[in-house]
Amino acid sequence: MDRRTLILSALALSACETLDPAVIDGVLGGVGGLSQADAAAGIRAALDNGVGNAISEVGVLDGFWRDDLVRIPLPKVLRDVQSYLKPIGADGLLVELQQQLNRGAEKAAPVAKDIFLGAIRDLTITDAINIVRGPDNAATSYLQDRTTLRLAQLFSPIMENALNQTGALRLVDQVSGQLSSVPFAPQLGNDARSDLVKHGVDYGLKGVFHYIAEEEKAIRTNPAKRTSEILRRVFG
Numbered sequence: 001m002d003r004r005t006l007i008l009s010a011l012a013l014s015a016c017e018t019l020d021p022a023v024i025d026g027v028l029g030g031v032g033g034l035s036q037a038d039a040a041a042g043i044r045a046a047l048d049n050g051v052g053n054a055i056s057e058v059g060v061l062d063g064f065w066r067d068d069l070v071r072i073p074l075p076k077v078l079r080d081v082q083s084y085l086k087p088i089g090a091d092g093l094l095v096e097l098q099q100q101l102n103r104g105a106e107k108a109a110p111v112a113k114d115i116f117l118g119a120i121r122d123l124t125i126t127d128a129i130n131i132v133r134g135p136d137n138a139a140t141s142y143l144q145d146r147t148t149l150r151l152a153q154l155f156s157p158i159m160e161n162a163l164n165q166t167g168a169l170r171l172v173d174q175v176s177g178q179l180s181s182v183p184f185a186p187q188l189g190n191d192a193r194s195d196l197v198k199h200g201v202d203y204g205l206k207g208v209f210h211y212i213a214e215e216e217k218a219i220r221t222n223p224a225k226r227t228s229e230i231l232r233r234v235f236g
Contacts, residue, residue, distance in 0.1 A: 043128045044120050046219075047139055047212075051116045054211035058204075059109035065102040070207030072105055074098050075199045077192075081175065093175050100168035101196065105204035107162035108155065115154050116208070119147035136220055140213040152201050159204060160197045169193050 058064055064071055074082065078094060085091040123142070131138045163169050172192050 043131055043139070044123050047120045047123070047143070048117055050139070050212045050215035051113065051120065051208075053215050054208050055109050055113050055116075057211045058207050059106060059113075061106060063109070064105045064204075064207055065099055067207075070203075070210055072098070072102050072200060072203040072207070074101070075195055077195070078175070093171055097168055097171040097175065100166040100171060101163070101200050103166045104159055104162040104168055104200055105207065107165065108158045108200075108204060109208060111158050111162075112151070112155050112208075115151055116143070116147075119143065119151065122146070137213055137216060139216050140209060143212065144209055148205065151205060155201050155205065156197060159200045163197060163200060168196065172196055 058067070058070060073079065074094060074097065078097070082091045082094045085094065120143070127142060131142055134141070160169075176192065
């Protein structure tokens with residue numbers, strides 16, 4: 001039985017309603033010579049795989065833009081602006097801006113992969129055991145709870161650079177200029193650019209975590225993912 005099989009079975013076991021501690025100890029403590037340190041390393045590898053698959057979903061052309069589940073909306077203030085401009089057929093810049101915001105996230109996601117993987121390497125043996133014993137989304141929650149703030153700080157300059165490259169920040173300035181001729185329309189503040197970057201970061205990370213969670217769920221619930229005898233035995 002290879003290490004990947006044992007790790008997937010460890011993740012899968014946490015989905016059982018009743019869990020025998022002896023079974024967990026067997027998975028984490030020596031089946032086939034697997035140590036707790038090996039188990040932690042294996043769970044890191046499983047999370048690495050989940051992140052890689054998530055990045056492959058969103059970090060490509062149209063990965064965000066054509067996906068209803070993770071498409072990034074305009075920030076609320078820009079949606080309010082759009083409500084004024086759309087009736088007069090003048091919201092074309094905002095439509096383009098939303099597309100370029102999603103393009104920015106698509107460009108940023110692959111660059112940020114190493115940041116995610118670095119966070120996964122911080123996972124301890126205790127974290128690994130808690131993931132095995134935890135709920136169905138324990139691995140995803142670990143990444144969100146422990147790394148979101150740090151990832152956002154590191155992700156921001158990547159997103160800002162991507163938005164610059166796609167022209168999204170230039171479009172914000174054009175929209176601001178357009179609004180000056182529209183009576184009673186909401187005006188964009190001086191921090192409209194930084195707000196757009198933060199918005200893109202927040203939703204970009206949500207999109208990646210969405211697909212990490214989908215990968216974890218598939219391991220636990222999708223029979224096609226049970227490619228080993230032990231996984232079939234646990235969920236059969």
